[in-house]
Structure formats: structure tokens, C-alpha cells
Amino acid sequence: MLVRAMLLLIVTAVLCPPLTIGQELPPLPSGAKVTLEEDWSSSKIDEKKWYVYRKKWGNGNHGVVPENVTIGKDVVGGKQKNVLVCTAHGDQYDGEVIGWWxxxxxxxxxxVSQQYFASGRFEVVMKIGSQEKHPGGPADPMRPKGCIPALWTYGYRWVxxxxxxxxxxxxxxxMYNPHMPAYGLAANEYWSELDFPEFGKAGNFENSMYNTFLQNRHDNRFFQIPRAIDGSYHTFVTEWRTHLRPMPAIRDAQVIESEGYYWIQDKSVPFADYLGNPLKKLGDNKYALYEGKIAMHYIDGKKVAGNDKWVPAMSAQLNMGVWLPDWAGPADWKTASMKIASVKVWQYGDEGDVIGVMKGRNPDNFVQDGKPID
Structure with a gap:
């Protein structure tokens, strides 16, 4: 019995790694494939790889615009190179660039990446703020309070x-599911998002948000990462894993096939058992659920955070940049920025990945003169 219990603990530790902080970044698994590499060496934004939002969401801000995403120069690892510059215009900005209305x-x-990704490793070399002040910049250049520099994956579908x-x-x-109505309508929001991380809520840059979004579920977690707030470049890595979870009680009559996946059609199946995720048919009256498993987050090779609740399984696009919602607090400056030196994505092809349900470009919602798109 003791041996059996010890074996069970070992298996559990392998299958469900603990959210232990400080562990080393593990080697890439065999079969990992590089699907995106970028270092901006072409001195332009490659439209085959990327697109840039003209879009507003949330409260207390006037959106994000292409004019604030440019290629610049900076010293990275002792060498001058091209970097992507995502600029934020604060409460005192009085220049020519305009946003919403x-x-x-x-x-x-x-x-935003043109590609959609699921399980894999996401590596971004990034700098928040600067070590030196600049005219019109934040009082503390390392902490541009009032804006939210962020890295995240995002996929969305309205049904x-x-x-x-x-x-x-x-x-x-x-795909319509009456258990997850959106805004009181006969509609659903399929939502896949990992934030890794969002900096700067209420002006606090050391205590950063690593969040998950799975349809109408959201888990918001804060982790202390002061090592990244020094005006220098750091390597941010997120490992996203998915799996198939057997659902032995499901029968053929309870599901319907669409877009290569099987969707619950029986209200007697508890929504909490599947949370809107699709199923894979393994045989007659035999199914498994596509499910997010875990997301682990590292800075400079050391684990700093983890998510094991409401991790999505549906593929999503990589988003990088800065925005200024009201919950960031006042932005008492004209301009601030985050800079990205390089991006690399490996895909793992975990069996729990849901590919192709989320698709297409996330559309802009206003035009260059600031008027909303009807």
C-alpha cells in the first residue's frame, strides 16, 4: 500500500507539476517546432507575420493605434540593434497622434501575430520603461505609472x-450553449486568453497579473516580479500545455459534430464538467474533453508564476504592447514605451489543442480620424 501511494504521488507530480516559484526553465520537449521568429532586422513590420490594432476596449482610455508601433534602435546585450517600440501617450500628451473619437x-x-498558437513556448525579450528620464516622460522612467505594458494570447469568437x-x-x-449566455442575449463568447503578464495595475509594476480567460470564466493572479522592473531587457517565457481528459459518461446522443469537434447538446451534463470546451470522439459512445492544463511563466530562466485554473485549450494570437485603461491609474506624463527585441514561438502540438475554431483577424473598431466603425 505504501509503495502504491508513493507511486501515485510520483505520477501526480509528473502529470500536475506544482506552481513552485524559482525552478529553472526546462529543456524544450522533443518534437517542439519553431513556428515564429522575429528580431525586426528587416527594419519593418512584416505584414505576413503581424498586424497592428486600431482598436479600443475597456474604460478610461482612447484605444491603441498603428502610429504608436514602430521600429527603433536600442542597445540589447551590449549591442545596438533594431527593436519594436510600443508607445503610450499619457494624460499630458498634446502631439499629433489621435485615438478614439x-x-x-x-x-x-x-x-498582433497573424498566426494562431496553442500549446507551446512563447519567448519574448522585452524592456519596460527605461533607466533614463526623457522630456515629457514619467517621473520614474522604470515604472511608467498609468499604462499597462503586456504580453498575452487572445482568441475570441461570438456565436x-x-x-x-x-x-x-x-x-x-x-456551438451555441445556453449555459453561458453573453450580455443576456442568445449568444456566447468563446474566449481564450493567457496574460503573461500585465504590468502596472493601479501603478504597481512589481506585483504583476498573470490571468486566464476560458469562455465566461476568469482567474486573476498576482505575482511579485521586481527583477523585471529595472529598465533593462529581460527574457519572458510562457509554457502553455493542454491535454485530453476522458469523459466516460458522455454518449453519442448528447453531442453534435461541427468544425471537426464535438459539442455538448444535453443540458443534463453539468457545465462545470466541460466549460464550453469541445470533445474528441474516440469511438462509439466514447469521448474525451479538449482542456487547458497549465501555464508556467519564467523570467530570465527562473519560474515566477503559474496558472492551473481555467487555462484555455483553444488557439489564440500573440498580442504585445501597451494600453491605458482607467484601472492603471493616472498617467502624469506625455510619452512612455515598452520595447521588444525579439520573439520566438515553439508549438508542442499537445493532444488537447483546439485548432481552427478561433480564426481570422481581430477587427479594428475605429478609423484613422477616430470615428467608430459601425
Whole structure:
């Protein structure tokens, strides 16, 4: 019995690694494939790899715009090289760039990968702020209080169904799920997001947010990472893993196939058992759930954070940049920035990855003169 218990503990430790802080970044697993590399050496933003938002979300800000995403020069590892510069315009900005409804203040810049990614390793060499002050910049150049520099994956899909049958599954709209209504409508938001991290809530840059979003579930976690707030470049790495979880009680009559996946169609199946994720058919009356497993986060090769709750399985695009929501606090300056020296993504192809459900470019929602798109 003791031996069996010890074996169970060993297996559990392998399958469900603890969120221990300070561990070394592990070697890449066999079969990992590089699917994106970028160092901006071409001196331009490659439109085959990237697009840049003109978009607003959240409160207390005026969006993000392409004009605030540029290629510049900086010293990285003792050598001058090209870097991506994502600029934030604070509460005192009075220049020419405008955002939502023509407003000049609280406008940021975000770049997005054309590709969608799922399980894998995401490596970004990035600098928050600067070690030196500049005219119109923050009083503390290492901590540009009032803006949110961030790295995140994001995938989103809106599904709308017949409102007269809002409380029921609808076979003609296989992805519609009455257990996760959005905004009181006969509609769903499929949402896949990992934040790794978001800096600067309420002006606090050392206590950063590593969040997960899975449909209508959201887990918000804070971790202390002061080592990254020194105006220098650091290597941020996130490992995202997924798996298949058997669901032995599910039968063929309870699901419907769409887009290569199987979707629950039976209200008697507890929503908490699957949270809107699709299933894989393994045989007659035999299914497993596509499910996010864990996300581990490292800075300069040391583990600093982890997420094991509501980790998504659906693929998402890599987002990088800076924005200025109200919850960042006042931005008592004209300009600040984050800089990205390089990006590299490996994909692992875990069996729990959901590929192809999230797709396409996340659209802009206002035009260059600031007017919203209807």
C-alpha cells in the first residue's frame, strides 16, 4: 500500500507539476517546432507575420493605434540593434497622434501575430520603461505609472442563436450553449486568453497579473516580479500545455459534430464538467474533453508564476504592447514605451489543442480620424 501511494504521488507530480516559484526553465520537449521568429532586422513590420490594432476596449482610455508601433534602435546585450517600440501617450500628451473619437490622451500601441498558437513556448525579450528620464516622460522612467505594458494570447469568437429558444441547445447552431449566455442575449463568447503578464495595475509594476480567460470564466493572479522592473531587457517565457481528459459518461446522443469537434447538446451534463470546451470522439459512445492544463511563466530562466485554473485549450494570437485603461491609474506624463527585441514561438502540438475554431483577424473598431466603425 505504501509503495502504491508513493507511486501515485510520483505520477501526480509528473502529470500536475506544482506552481513552485524559482525552478529553472526546462529543456524544450522533443518534437517542439519553431513556428515564429522575429528580431525586426528587416527594419519593418512584416505584414505576413503581424498586424497592428486600431482598436479600443475597456474604460478610461482612447484605444491603441498603428502610429504608436514602430521600429527603433536600442542597445540589447551590449549591442545596438533594431527593436519594436510600443508607445503610450499619457494624460499630458498634446502631439499629433489621435485615438478614439479624436482624443489624444491615453492612447497606446499593440501588435498582433497573424498566426494562431496553442500549446507551446512563447519567448519574448522585452524592456519596460527605461533607466533614463526623457522630456515629457514619467517621473520614474522604470515604472511608467498609468499604462499597462503586456504580453498575452487572445482568441475570441461570438456565436449567436435563435433568441426565441435562448434557454435551449440549438442543433442548427452547434456551438451555441445556453449555459453561458453573453450580455443576456442568445449568444456566447468563446474566449481564450493567457496574460503573461500585465504590468502596472493601479501603478504597481512589481506585483504583476498573470490571468486566464476560458469562455465566461476568469482567474486573476498576482505575482511579485521586481527583477523585471529595472529598465533593462529581460527574457519572458510562457509554457502553455493542454491535454485530453476522458469523459466516460458522455454518449453519442448528447453531442453534435461541427468544425471537426464535438459539442455538448444535453443540458443534463453539468457545465462545470466541460466549460464550453469541445470533445474528441474516440469511438462509439466514447469521448474525451479538449482542456487547458497549465501555464508556467519564467523570467530570465527562473519560474515566477503559474496558472492551473481555467487555462484555455483553444488557439489564440500573440498580442504585445501597451494600453491605458482607467484601472492603471493616472498617467502624469506625455510619452512612455515598452520595447521588444525579439520573439520566438515553439508549438508542442499537445493532444488537447483546439485548432481552427478561433480564426481570422481581430477587427479594428475605429478609423484613422477616430470615428467608430459601425
Amino acid at each position: 479624436g482624443n489624444k490622451t491615453r492612447v497606446g500601441g499593440v501588435i 449567436e442563436a435563435d433568441k426565441s429558444r435562448q434557454g435551449e441547445f440549438q442543433a442548427e447552431t452547434p
